[in-house]
Amino acid sequence: MSRGENIANLVTIALGVFVAYHSYHSLKLGILISPGAGFMPFLCGVALMVLGIFWRIQAFLLKSSRHDNCFHDAQVVEGTAETSAGLRPRVKLCLAFVTTLAYAFLFERIGFLLSTLVFMLGWQMLVERERWLKSIIITALCAAAMYTLFRYLLRVELPSNPLFS
């Protein structure tokens, strides 16, 4: 089991425990003629616990029944992919994530158009490391296109800038 899988497995079991407990205590299981709100979540929680443990057992069995080298190879291959590329892909992903999060944060606060501009510009410059002129051009075109499409053609309700209205 790789490190990621390990964490995921533990999270699954923990989640199962939490859900089962919460369903039992707060949501009530009800009686058979009328299962309560907690019935289904409780079953899900228990299922998660059981399946999580099962997963762990399967991984354990797999590990011990295999020759150690094979197992190691799989891990090593994954490791190489990560280390040889350096940090750049990881950084790229983090920047993309942060930029998208910023978009969500700004969307209602500064309005659709401005936040789209910020997002696109940020993406081009930070994630893609484009030159600033090309970034601005791409940003302007995309933002204008999206604005036209959603505001005028589809008449979707989108937040406008509170500073102006």
Add this chain to the structure above:
Amino acid sequence: MNIFDGIISGFFIALTPGNLLFAFLGALIGTAVGVLPGLGPAATIALLLPITYSIPSPVPAVIMMAGIYYGAMYGGSTTSILLNLPGEAASVVTCIDGYKMAQKGRAGPALGIAAIGSFIAGTVSVVGLTLFAPPIAEFALSFGPPEKFSLALLGLLMAVTLSGASVTKGLIIMVLGLLFGTVGIDPISGKSRFDFGVTELQSGFDFVTLAVGVFGLGEIFYNLEQQGSVEIVTTKVGQVFPKMADWAKSRLAILRGTLIGFFIGIIPGGGAVISSLVSYAVEKKISKHPEEFGQGAIEGVAGPESANNAASSASFIPLLTLGIPGNAAIAMIFACLLIKGVKPGPFLIVEHPDVFWGVIASMYVGNIMLIILNLPLVGVWVQLLRVPYGILAPVVILFTAIGSYSIANQAFDLYALIAFGVLGYVLRKLKIEAGPLPLAFILGPMIEGSMRQSLLMSGGSFLIFVSRPISLTIVALFALFVIGQFVFAVRRARQGPRIGPAV
């Protein structure tokens, strides 16, 4: 007026220039709506409803709205295949093999087969609608809570076939989906579950946000982490249309999908989703090379796509014959008819035969228009994939974000979208198939709700699920399926352990 007179008169109505224009407009708008994630046909029809007030006759209005409705079905498969973005529940299954085909450079054939399958399924089910509408509608009524429970459970079982290599992990994902489905106010008891004090969670998560986040956004996040430039179309775009071999493989899948979709689609509620699931599972089981499923098997696109189109055409049956809308988009069409003084129901065919036959005839016409629209567009769509990922990725994110936001106009949905994207990314990294998640999310509330309703009806007795003929049949199918799996697994174990590549 017998059926043939009706159909002929219907065609006279549908083929007038005005109505043809409305049909085309509807098909066009519908395709656009289907391609854009988040904007569903229901919302679009609602937006355009006031425009229909000024048109005196109900016929052109309904023709246009029907066009939007199944146009959206055609369009939904486009983004599923190209970008792993399902536009709605029924398109999720298409993502699984469709996107894989696109990654292997076979986006063209995938889109083409989806369009062709949809056309055949749509046309055949309209024929079915014409000939068998009233008795089928009555059949649909006999589906009460116990039947819906059994059917949804069957669907869930089928969803397990989407789980890829590890069944355990697939089941975990499925249970996770079920859990996500419980968030919000429980309709049977009125209690709010897992909302942790956040008001927006009281109405639960939205399907589009979840599916698009896990599939689409997750895919983008994963791709960004790959070194080198990401190219969705890895080989030269030579074959844009399906080859004869593709067609040979798919035609039976299309036929089966059509039948499955037609019958399951009549049932109000999750008709299209369940039918696409059942079709996928059936195709995988029947196939001589099931290991291809999940890796880009064209039957995995042809079958479910036909099923969901057949289902969406079939969902008109309860509307036109019983006056019962089966889903949100049909409900809007229902509202439009009522506003215009036309009461859909058993008397529709008598009181307003022009509406009844006109709409049905326009559905034939509409299907033809859509295939004419969509097939040439396949080349265009595939070209779209050549846009540099540095521009394509953020634009897709923008589209999905705006689409998600427009569902309830709350910023919360944006955060939820990102959170689901992270979940999708994690699943991709762990090489766990995300397919069962959105499907369990949709089916869970159906299963739970119908079960509790049935128990209330029966006074707590579980016998209700087997004492009724339809439910019994479905349960029997379910049992057969499970037993079959078991026998198969035992037989495989008996053959002894196989020395093969690592799982």
Add this chain to the structure above:
Amino acid sequence: MKRILISTVILMWVAAFMVAGTSLAQDKFPSKPVTVIVPFSAGGSTDLLARAVEKIWPKHSPQPLVVVNKPGGGGVVGTEFVVRSKADGYTLFLGYGSGHDVVMPHLQKMPYDPYKDLVAVSRLSIHSVVICTGAKSEFNSIKDMIAWAKKENKPITSSVSTKAGAVDISITAFGKEAGINIVTVPFAGGADAVTTLAGGHVMIGGGHPSEVMPHIKAGRFKPLAVALPERDASLPNVPTLKEQGVNVYTWGSIKGVAAPAATPKEVVDYLDATFQKVCADEEFKKMMVDLDQPIMYQDSAAFAQFLQQAYGDYGKLIKDLNISIQ
């Protein structure tokens, strides 16, 4: 130099778009379309009422009405949206007086106060609760049903639109008053509940006239009683529960229009007057007959008072019957 020029041009273009997106100075109300939020899904009885009003409104006002559906939380999501919107009269709530306004506050905590945070504009209609049974059912009247239940000593199953909604409360109240055991089975809305009754999966069902009339006309349903204090205008031949010896009534689901509490009085008065004109409109009357919904207009002040009374009535009923979300 060239770069700066190009950038400036682009930025100006962008700025132009931003300016285009702003709103202009306010004129006399209404100077732009008025949004009406229906906190229920499309095709339902409230939605249809809203769309009928939407169609007739432009005849009596310079700006159109735009109906937007915001379902969720039994009506709470859409209503909360209106509560939190700007109190300028351009965002209204149609469906004021439904289950989530008159029943729900007695049973659970609400994110807003339906009476302090909203101002009543006009009452449009009342959707009463009609108790029906399938055409093939052995019950022909309320008396038959009560007699059967007492003899067989088995519960009667009834479909209702939502848990603890107006329909659920009405039917539960009826059961308790009549001394029989009725098990209410909640569904995802009125259409779902009525369809289940049409399929014969439950013994009786409660619904609004607009939901059950099509089935009655198609010969699928038999109406047994209506739960109002007096007969419903859209179903004049159906006796009330009181007439049949069961002394209980509810106001069903009241359908009116509300605006955020801080809306200026002139705006509320204008809207009220226009709704009154719409209700008197001949075309509107015809549409409402087609929709099987009675027109029961009441002006702002009277409506507010009526709502308080209805709210109190429901509260008393809930307390007497010991109803809760367990």
